[in-house]
Amino acid sequence: MKKIFLGILFFAQFASATFHISLGSLVEFQKEENQQSQATLNFQGGIGWLQNDTIFRLEYNQLERKSDGAVSSFSTHERRFILWDENLYALGNRYYYHWDIGLGIAEKEVQQSFAGNNETVTSDWKPLVGLNLGITRKLSSIWGIDLSGRLLAAENFEPNPNLGLLATVYFLF
Amino acid sequence: MKLQRAITILLLPLLFANCQKRDLDANAAKGDVMVRIPWSDFTDTEADESTQGAAKYELDNVLLKGIKNLYAMSGQFLQTFYAPKYLQDHISGNAPTLDFIRSRDGIYIPTNELSQEAAVLYAHFQNLYDLDKSLGIENLQTWPRKLTLGSVMQVNDQKVMNNTLYDGARDIYIVLKHSGQDFPLWMNAGVNAHEHFHSHFYKLVKSELLKSKKINAIVGADSHLLQEALPSDLTAKEIYTLFLIRAWDEGLADLWGWIYSGEVDFVSTSLPSLKDARSLSAKSVQGFNMEQITKENLYKNIQNQVEVYKKNPTELNSQSYLYGTAMARQLKAIFAGQIWNKKNRIEFARKIIAALPVLKDGLLKVDDKNLADPALLFSSIRSANKLSAVENERIDNITVPRGLK
Numbered sequence: 242m243k244k245i246f247l248g249i250l251f252f253a254q255f256a257s258a259t260f261h262i263s264l265g266s267l268v269e270f271q272k273e274e275n276q277q278s279q280a281t282l283n284f285q286g287g288i289g290w291l292q293n294d295t296i297f298r299l300e301y302n303q304l305e306r307k308s309d310g311a312v313s314s315f316s317t318h319e320r321r322f323i324l325w326d327e328n329l330y331a332l333g334n335r336y337y338y339h340w341d342i343g344l345g346i347a348e349k350e351v352q353q354s355f356a357g358n359n360e361t362v363t364s365d366w367k368p369l370v371g372l373n374l375g376i377t378r379k380l381s382s383i384w385g386i387d388l389s390g391r392l393l394a395a396e397n398f399e400p401n402p403n404l405g406l407l408a409t410v411y412f413l414f
Numbered sequence: 415m416k417l418q419r420a421i422t423i424l425l426l427p428l429l430f431a432n433c434q435k436r437d438l439d440a441n442a443a444k445g446d447v448m449v450r451i452p453w454s455d456f457t458d459t460e461a462d463e464s465t466q467g468a469a470k471y472e473l474d475n476v477l478l479k480g481i482k483n484l485y486a487m488s489g490q491f492l493q494t495f496y497a498p499k500y501l502q503d504h505i506s507g508n509a510p511t512l513d514f515i516r517s518r519d520g521i522y523i524p525t526n527e528l529s530q531e532a533a534v535l536y537a538h539f540q541n542l543y544d545l546d547k548s549l550g551i552e553n554l555q556t557w558p559r560k561l562t563l564g565s566v567m568q569v570n571d572q573k574v575m576n577n578t579l580y581d582g583a584r585d586i587y588i589v590l591k592h593s594g595q596d597f598p599l600w601m602n603a604g605v606n607a608h609e610h611f612h613s614h615f616y617k618l619v620k621s622e623l624l625k626s627k628k629i630n631a632i633v634g635a636d637s638h639l640l641q642e643a644l645p646s647d648l649t650a651k652e653i654y655t656l657f658l659i660r661a662w663d664e665g666l667a668d669l670w671g672w673i674y675s676g677e678v679d680f681v682s683t684s685l686p687s688l689k690d691a692r693s694l695s696a697k698s699v700q701g702f703n704m705e706q707i708t709k710e711n712l713y714k715n716i717q718n719q720v721e722v723y724k725k726n727p728t729e730l731n732s733q734s735y736l737y738g739t740a741m742a743r744q745l746k747a748i749f750a751g752q753i754w755n756k757k758n759r760i761e762f763a764r765k766i767i768a769a770l771p772v773l774k775d776g777l778l779k780v781d782d783k784n785l786a787d788p789a790l791l792f793s794s795i796r797s798a799n800k801l802s803a804v805e806n807e808r809i810d811n812i813t814v815p816r817g818l819k
């Protein structure tokens with residue numbers, strides 16, 4: 242059975258020479274053979290700082306998935322804090338590529354509903370690692386777009402890692 | 415750049431270390447694993463006539479034993495496959511990919527219905543192993559039992575879901591995909607035991623009949639598979655045998671569902687429209703007219719309907735279910751009476767299992783010149799077991815099957 246997570250991140254970054262702030266939301270499409278495809282809207286935010294060519298960015302993700310069965314329903318919330326270490330490499334005048342590595346923690350909360358009873362259980366915070374690969378097209382001196390693929394693996398959460406496609410619009414001031 | 419390289423070199427081993435750590439965590443979900451699933455503590459209840467053993471399913475902590483991989487739901491008692499290919503005598507496919515979260519007190523909670531389904535089924539087959547063991551027949555089956563999830567059958571260009579069946583040729587249970595809002599069959603304790611009984615019946619009765627070519631592959635197949643047209647060259651006698659074996663198999667399987675779950679109306683829990691037709695309750699009146707059951711009457715009826723049954727096997731199927739249920743009600747009244755407790759239900763199960771080899775021997779003696787007698791099941795139970803005077807009297811006093819007298 243395959244799980245496909247295709248995420249499109251609408252993500253605005255505001256960065257100065259030394260400071261960086263981001264806000265966005267992720268539309269995640271989850272297609273599994275056993276479940277109908279579903280889209281979930283998630284919140285994402287982050288702050289960061291620049292040091293030479295490297296951006297250190299602390300990101301917060303909050304994801305929510307709902308899954309309804311015949312007599313049971315499930316609602317899963319996942320919260321992640323990830324510290325990204327990012328660096329841009331020039332590919333000609335306007336293009337850059339970057340590969341980023343992140344470390345973080347994540348926790349999950351699941352609500353299982355059955356026969357009129359709702360039970361909510363929360364896991365411990367678990368370690369998480371992320372790998373992000375992207376290409377940036379600089380469109381002017383202050384803004385551009387970025388396309389990234391992301392691999393996340395959180396201990397004991399997803400048997401298969403998340404694979405996302407992130408489209409980022411950033412503004413530089 | 416130097417800083418980035420240094421950080422990367424430091425972080426990459428952590429990435430692999432984390433992968434290794436995940437595996438270690440998967441190891442933690444091995445052996446005895448507590449899960450939170452919909453469950454009814456029916457197997458230990460002392461149901462009586464007033465409650466009819468009605469099960470009350472609610473979220474409960476259930477300990478799954480002998481787990482090898484929780485996320486693929488495989489272990490000592492069950493190995494699951496997700497929508498595999500059904501080849502001639504085996505299946506080919508992968509395990510499902512399941513998802514649980516581990517709570518802070520170490521209980522695994524499914525995060526979607528497929529994971530919940532797999533956990534519930536594992537728990538039932540673990541308990542069914544215990545039932546087999548209490549009857550001394552745990553070695554009759556190969557453990558772990560194999561079970562497929564998520565399949566949709568294609569019959570006559572129509573998609574079939576919401577059913578479960580046992581496939582004797584491949585020795586697997588097939589739990590078709592569930593749709594709709596009715597209580598899922600896979601969650602139903604009695605239904606799982608019903609299917610497990612089919613595997614007992616197949617191994618103790620059908621397999622040897624198939625080997626000796628006393629019955630053909632259609633008769634040997636699970637009744638639920640029989641939804642396409644029957645071969646045109648099937649004789650009335652073969653259809654008669656098909657009807658009778660199917661009725662015994664289904665009727666006894668319903669009794670097994672009650673023995674395991676204690677729930678008389680377990681079928682209607684998931685299939686409400688079948689309450690009158692399939693209830694094992696003596697109060698239920700709809701069913702086969704047992705007054706008419708003699709070998710000759712049955713055969714005559716089938717002879718008259720041969721062409722109808724060939725074109726529309728579901729009609730034959732319905733008739734065999736009705737007869738099976740009527741027979742099951744009689745057996746329950748004879749051997750279980752109004753005593754509902756688990757100990758007595760197990761004693762009843764022991765009598766049924768003891769009778770199956772005798773039933774098979776009786777069927778092996780049937781040749782071209784004679785027909786299997788509907789009374790053969792009753793006489794097999796009588797000859798395989800030392801019955802009490804009351805039980806013998808009850809058998810003697812039932813008006814049917816008349817062939818027994």
